[in-house]
Amino acid sequence: MKRKKIIQILLTILVLALIIAGSNVYYQFNQPHRNVQASKADYSYNSSQIVNEYLANPTAANEKYLDEEGNSKILEISGIVAEIFEDFNKQKVILLKSALDKAGVSCTFTPETDATVNQIKTGETITVKGVIRSGASYDKDLGVYENVIMEKCSVVSK
Amino acid sequence: MRNSIVKIVSVVVFLIATTSSFAQKLVSQKTSISFFSHTPIEDIKSSNFKSVSTLDPSTGDIVFSVPMQSFEFEKELMQKHFNSSDFLDTKKEPKSKLVGKITNLSQVNFKKDGTYNAEVSGELTIKGTTKTINEKVTIIVKGATITLKSKFNIVLADYGIAFKKGKPSTNIAKTIETTVEAEF
Numbered sequence: 001m002k003r004k005k006i007i008q009i010l011l012t013i014l015v016l017a018l019i020i021a022g023s024n025v026y027y028q029f030n031q032p033h034r035n036v037q038a039s040k041a042d043y044s045y046n047s048s049q050i051v052n053e054y055l056a057n058p059t060a061a062n063e064k065y066l067d068e069e070g071n072s073k074i075l076e077i078s079g080i081v082a083e084i085f086e087d088f089n090k091q092k093v094i095l096l097k098s099a100l101d102k103a104g105v106s107c108t109f110t111p112e113t114d115a116t117v118n119q120i121k122t123g124e125t126i127t128v129k130g131v132i133r134s135g136a137s138y139d140k141d142l143g144v145y146e147n148v149i150m151e152k153c154s155v156v157s158k
Numbered sequence: 159m160r161n162s163i164v165k166i167v168s169v170v171v172f173l174i175a176t177t178s179s180f181a182q183k184l185v186s187q188k189t190s191i192s193f194f195s196h197t198p199i200e201d202i203k204s205s206n207f208k209s210v211s212t213l214d215p216s217t218g219d220i221v222f223s224v225p226m227q228s229f230e231f232e233k234e235l236m237q238k239h240f241n242s243s244d245f246l247d248t249k250k251e252p253k254s255k256l257v258g259k260i261t262n263l264s265q266v267n268f269k270k271d272g273t274y275n276a277e278v279s280g281e282l283t284i285k286g287t288t289k290t291i292n293e294k295v296t297i298i299v300k301g302a303t304i305t306l307k308s309k310f311n312i313v314l315a316d317y318g319i320a321f322k323k324g325k326p327s328t329n330i331a332k333t334i335e336t337t338v339e340a341e342f
Contacts (some may be wrong), residue, residue, distance in 0.1 A: 070241030
């Protein structure tokens with residue numbers, strides 16, 4: 001009788017352990033993407049600050065802002081709207097750039113936030129939140145300055 | 159007299175400005191790079207629309223700079239694996255680059271509408287490793303718009319990209335089909 005009970009308890013523990021392990025694997029495999037819009041920004045700058053920080057020391061800036069698994073820092077960047085266009089994926093892109101800077105911050109929106117761009121005009125000063133993908137740099141082969149790239153963007157104030 | 163000198167100078171300046179601007183490099187931010195990995199276990203695809211490319215019609219120089227963290231995957235776990243130090247190590251190597259040249263430039267007329275088959279040879283750098291590649295590129299000229307299209311294979315081992323163990327090592331193909339498009 002006692003023995004039967006012990007076996008019963010052991011079996012229950014085993015089944016529970018399997019369920020937990022299985023659901024953990026399932027969660028790992030199906031874990032959702034980070035919601036950039038719902039997350040708090042890690043840093044707030046104007047476009048000149050982040051551009052110049054990258055131009056001064058790209059290695060240190062990559063270390064500071066990029067994440068090893070691709071979930072890099074979320075930035076809030078304010079700046080002057082220099083350009084508005086659509087990329088090859090039909091996503092709206094706003095370039096925040098001061099006329100005095102060599103590069104700006106290119107902000108790509110999402111299907112959910114695209115519509116907000118329609119109210120933005122060039123020359124306005126706005127603040128955009130997004131995840132940083134890569135920094136500003138001069139590329140000698142391209143022969144041009146590359147902008148800081150942010151994606152999953154939304155307008156937080158204008 | 160003075161007036162005519164000013165006129166001549168301005169005409170010369172205008173001519174230089176217009177002719178040199180024609181020979182100038184074109185810059186595109188309308189780009190698409192996607193890849194496709196097929197194994198019996200699963201198909202994985204990913205796209206990136208954030209590359210910057212330049213094309214110099216007078217020399218045939220083509221450059222692509224690709225921000226690696228802009229590759230998006232359906233599953234978060236795949237995206238994490240892709241970026242990790244075990245695979246593309248995008249924190250240390252945030253950009254890939256192609257520096258190429260059209261080798262049969264005489265067969266491409268950028269001023270005339272049409273579809274041209276170009277040969278591009280160049281250096282492709284992924285994860286800090288540079289290899290020479292020779293690929294076919296279709297160039298479509300239509301009015302003022304030039305479109306480049308190419309599809310080629312990348313052997314991951316050439317660039318020292320491999321998962322040593324675990325599920326990703328069996329679920330990712332050794333050769334990746336890569337599709338590139340840019341509009342100038």
